[in-house]
Amino acid sequence: MxxxxxxxxxxxxxxxxxxxxxxxxxxxxxxxxxxxxxxxxxxxxxxxxxxxxxxxxxxxxxxxxxxxxxxxxxxxxxxxxxGVHVADEFDRTGGVLVRAPRGSDGLDNARVHFLSPGDIVLFVTTAPAERIRLIDDALREWPRRTIILTTKPDPLGDVSDLDLSEGSLEVVRLDSRLGLSEVGETISRIVGEYEDVGGKIAAEFDILPELVEKFDLQTVFKFLHVLAVRFDRADALSHYHVDPRAQSKSTINVLDQVFDLSIEADDRRFIAGPHSELD
Ligand SMILES: [Zn+2]
Ligand SMILES: [Zn+2]
Known part of the structure; x- marks a missing residue:
């Protein structure tokens, strides 16, 4: 609850x-x-x-x-x-920026929260094994379909100990030399395969910090905007993350504008808006 x-x-x-x-x-x-x-x-x-x-x-x-x-x-x-969900703020179709340290419990907490409404779960990630383990551990049941887009070679090699027979898993390998528009096209194609078959699409876009590092902010901003429009057309719920320890405030403020909501996550709570504490 x-x-x-x-x-x-x-x-x-x-x-x-x-x-x-x-x-x-x-x-x-x-x-x-x-x-x-x-x-x-x-x-x-x-x-x-x-x-x-x-x-x-x-x-x-x-x-x-x-x-x-x-x-x-x-x-x-x-x-x-x-009995609410954070994504009720925008009728569960839209994008959320999660501000939390990389590898933190708060970020995993947010992942579970935003993936759980999904019947079809799409990851864009460089850490497929960690995401699969999280689904296996934390979700009550496997989504109807889980699609993992990754540049990682042998993405399922690190989860050979898990019984994945309950999960309907599809892995799409991305070439790490691909540009942003090819990544966007691949995501769009996958979304296209599922948007009309019924069921909620929940997408986790895990590679925002890598994009901010690799491309200029304006390019990333435009890409995220086009991606948001595509996800919205499929009624998808998507989430992204930034690490406030690694990213400047001004960069986060620019990125914030692409999303329907921006929250700070720790292991116990999510907060939007000013965080006012005494002292
Ligand atoms: Zn207030
Ligand atoms: Zn009083």
Whole structure:
């Protein structure tokens, strides 16, 4: 079960499978809107609620802040929704940029979330074995069809220990010397094979960091735009990722504009919009 909270005062949105995680993060976020309500007086910290008569005084700063955050959350707790998917924000047809460190649990968490609505799953990846293992481990059942586009030689060599008989797997080898337009054409051809047979297409485009490294930003941007239009025409849900430790903020800001949504992912939650924390 995934819960969602949207701030009424700003574009901050958080999703998590844990209500406690939502409560903690939302309290902290909302306090960010009411910092002036926390003051220091006679070695004590004092807070007063902007919405009701409640106030508090504490000698311990952290305890005071935590109490105020919990109180602020109580005012909005009833607006936490449940049983949602992040892609509900755009009716499940569109693209999401996931900001998370490469190899992190947060990124895998996002992968599972965005692949799970897919009947037909398409990977464009340089790490086919890791993606296959993730599907095998984390999805309740194999998608009806899984297609892996990769430049990696012998893509299934590293998963020979797995029983893949449940998965209907197709591997398409890409020549690493191919240009972006050939990669796009290959994706488009595969999407064309499946878009009319029924079932949701979920695509994971894993090689955005490689593209940003290899091509200039304008070229990548144009490519992503054409790809997004193609995926939209097939009602596909696609996701991409960047590593905020490896990519500059300005590059991420440019890339953000191609997508329907941009989120930050860790192992417990996804956040869109400003991430406001005290301190
Ligand atoms: Zn807010
Ligand atoms: Zn109050």
């Amino acid at each position: 995934v819960y969602r909270f949207q701030c009424r005062q700003c574009p901050f949105t958080i999703w998590s499978t844990s209500r406690d995680t939502i409560g903690d993060a939302v309290g902290t976020h909302i306090l960010g809107h009411h910092r002036e309500r926390v003051t220091k007086q006679d070695f004590r910290i004092r807070w007063s609620c902007p919405h009701c008569e409640r106030s508090g005084q504490h000698h311990d700063r952290d305890a005071g802040i935590e109490r105020f955050e919990r109180h602020l959350f109580e005012h909005v707790e009833s607006s936490v929704e449940s």
